[in-house]
Amino acid sequence: MQIVLSGALPEPPYASKLLPELEKAAPTLVRWLNQSQSTLQVLDSNQERCTALEYWQLQQAGFQPKPAQHSSAGLGVLWMQSQQNLTLAPEAAVWLGELVHISPSRDGAALIPAADLDISSEDSEALFNSSVAWFEGTGFSAEYVSAQCWRIHPPEDFHARTVSSALVSQSAVNHWWEQDTETRPWRRLVNELQMFWFNHPVNQQRSAEGKLPINSLWLQGGGCAAQFQSAHAAPYQLFTDLEDSLQQQDWSRWLEAWQLLEKNCFAPLQQQPPSVVLCGQSRLLSVNPQPAGFLRKLFASKKNDWKKQWSSL
Structure with missing residues (x-):
């Protein structure tokens, strides 16, 4: 041990x-x-685009990034494998949208990850059910997985250099928010969700309870289960x-x-x-x-x- x-x-x-x-x-x-x-x-x-702890966990699990990937690409699979009763197709890329809070700070925008937001299953499901329609026609779709993360299914040719929310929370969103052409459709979708969630009943109730609103989805992952070599x-x-x-x-x-x-x-x-x-x-x-x-x-x-x-x- x-x-x-x-x-x-x-x-x-x-x-x-x-x-x-x-x-x-x-x-x-x-x-x-x-x-x-x-x-x-x-x-x-x-x-690596992930924290030292996440890097160590990925190494322990035997994750082998592809030539164009960073270590952070394995985080989607690593998180899914930590959940019970979930089976992953070996070659299917796993992308996660993590429910987060983003707010202005002295150094740009600060991100607070789902683990620090006290998100209930009821709140996450309510946001998910009311947001599914926003994915239509974008090439992306979402699948409810847990209170903290939804599984994102992007277009088949989608590529993104993702970074872990834990690492972003240690610095500033501005440093990691990609502005490339390929991820523009995802950024557009996230911007629309942010506006939709601004006065969402879930966030109104959270504010009344003294909790931070859930106001964005942070994309991470992109690797597949076949890239993990340690059984x-x-x-x-x-x-x-x-x-x-x-x-x-x-x-x-x-x-x-x-x-x-x-x-x-x-x-x-x-x-x-x-x-x-x-x-x-x-x-x-x-x-x-x-x-x-x-x-x-x-x-x-x-x-x-x-x-x-x-x-x-």
């Missing part, structure tokens, strides 16, 4: 300054890291307790989350150090226990450089 910690790896220069505080907040984890071998991956977000990915336990405070750069709350993880997760594990994956916004630190016995003695002379990798010094 691997432990995966999303939001655990700050970007430089914060990482080096926070390292002494981490050693105090999570001593058990630090002991594991000191007894292990580590590997750092620095991702190009513009190339039995290794199990892992994912902790997302650190994500929000890392994104907000609220380091006091971030360290408090580490203290709770130490108390509730790390300290109770009286065992050989487990494999741990620490995910940041664009970096992955994979930590694996050193071999036991004779091989461990061979590795013992090698300096463990996880602190250097953590701080990117």
